[in-house]
Amino acid sequence: MKMHFQLYRFNPDVDQKPYMQDYHVELEDSDKKLLDALVRLKAVDDTLSFRRSCREGVCGSDAMNINGKNGLACITDLRDLKQPVKIRPLPGLPVIRDLIVDMTQFFKQYHSIKPYVINDDPPPERERLQSPKDREELDGLYECILCACCSTSCPSFWWNPDKFVGPAGLLAAYRFIADTRDTQVNERLDNLEDPYRLFRCHTIMNCVDVCPKHLNPTKAIGKIKDLMVKRVV
Amino acid sequence: MVIKRPVIGAHYGLKDWLVQRLTAVVMLAYVVGVIVFLLASRGGSYEAWQHLFACSWVRVLTQVTVLALLWHAWVGVRDIWMDYIQHTGLKLAAHTLTILWLVASLVYSVKVVWGA
Numbered sequence: 001m002k003m004h005f006q007l008y009r010f011n012p013d014v015d016q017k018p019y020m021q022d023y024h025v026e027l028e029d030s031d032k033k034l035l036d037a038l039v040r041l042k043a044v045d046d047t048l049s050f051r052r053s054c055r056e057g058v059c060g061s062d063a064m065n066i067n068g069k070n071g072l073a074c075i076t077d078l079r080d081l082k083q084p085v086k087i088r089p090l091p092g093l094p095v096i097r098d099l100i101v102d103m104t105q106f107f108k109q110y111h112s113i114k115p116y117v118i119n120d121d122p123p124p125e126r127e128r129l130q131s132p133k134d135r136e137e138l139d140g141l142y143e144c145i146l147c148a149c150c151s152t153s154c155p156s157f158w159w160n161p162d163k164f165v166g167p168a169g170l171l172a173a174y175r176f177i178a179d180t181r182d183t184q185v186n187e188r189l190d191n192l193e194d195p196y197r198l199f200r201c202h203t204i205m206n207c208v209d210v211c212p213k214h215l216n217p218t219k220a221i222g223k224i225k226d227l228m229v230k231r232v233v
Numbered sequence: 234m235v236i237k238r239p240v241i242g243a244h245y246g247l248k249d250w251l252v253q254r255l256t257a258v259v260m261l262a263y264v265v266g267v268i269v270f271l272l273a274s275r276g277g278s279y280e281a282w283q284h285l286f287a288c289s290w291v292r293v294l295t296q297v298t299v300l301a302l303l304w305h306a307w308v309g310v311r312d313i314w315m316d317y318i319q320h321t322g323l324k325l326a327a328h329t330l331t332i333l334w335l336v337a338s339l340v341y342s343v344k345v346v347w348g349a
Binding site: 112155156159160163190191193194195196197198199200202225228229232 | 241242243244245246247249250251312315316317319
């Protein structure tokens with residue numbers, strides 16, 4: 001099967017500005033996912049740059065904008081894509097080269113919510129235990145692979161990436177707010193109570209629409225707001 | 234010139250978010266009330282409107298709804314400026330103009346609701 005691709009190309013050492021390059025590639029029956037096609041393209045044109053690692057939707061390296069929607073190349077079925085398949089880097093982040101973006105800002109926001117359990121109590125003899133019910137609350141939160149599909153599809157993150165934590169960061173924030181082993185819940189809420197950090201979310205749910213792990217950052221953000229309301233009312 | 238540092242942590246925002254939701258409920262209740270009136274009075278003649286607004290409590294509820302609308306608009310319009318205007322001075326100017334416009338609207342609404 002022959003497929004037609006249009007890829008965003010930009011090499012800051014050579015190009016004045018980015019451009020779209022056409023590729024027609026003959027695919028084998030074993031090429032099932034978009035990443036298979038990209039690897040095949042790379043064999044033809046080794047100047048093409050993109051990130052990939054696990055090739056099974058676990059590492060989150062190959063997030064890109066596929067026909068206008070963010071997703072992971074490795075779990076996107078080739079046969080479902082409308083041709084020409086337009087591949088661009090994740091929107092809103094600086095492009096380093098071709099499909100590779102600079103994720104510094106994204107990870108800065110992730111680190112700003114302190115993504116680790118903080119517990120000031122003396123450690124018990126063995127581990128800190130959770131009841132199965134308390135543990136259940138973390139389902140749908142801990143599975144995030146930090147691919148940045150959600151945050152880079154969020155207009156609030158495009159306009160204020162330095163101030164708005166973004167859906168990925170806020171999902172992670174709730175993951176630790178909801179963790180019964182963490183003792184910093186009030187400090188975490190204080191950290192987020194800011195018109196920019198949390199309240200730039202206008203619940204448009206682009207994040208939910210694109211999440212390749214089918215997580216729901218909007219719901220998590222709503223739960224953070226619920227806790228803040230409970231705190232003051 | 235202030236040194237360029239990312240500064241965050243204003244420790245407010247919840248109240249505005251909550252107010253926007255509560256004022257929306259007030260406006261919804263008022264709109265439902267007006268629709269019920271329109272249905273009950275079969276479209277609402279001039280006399281029916283005059284009779285309705287002769288009641289003080291209707292005027293009070295209308296004024297409360299206008300207040301809710303203006304407060305709601307303040308949060309919403311300020312959100313738009315926060316989203317799209319990056320320059321602090323420009324943003325402050327936009328906020329000030331919005332407040333002036335909303336206060337003027339409030340004064341005018343008092344004249345309309347409580348005037349003869």
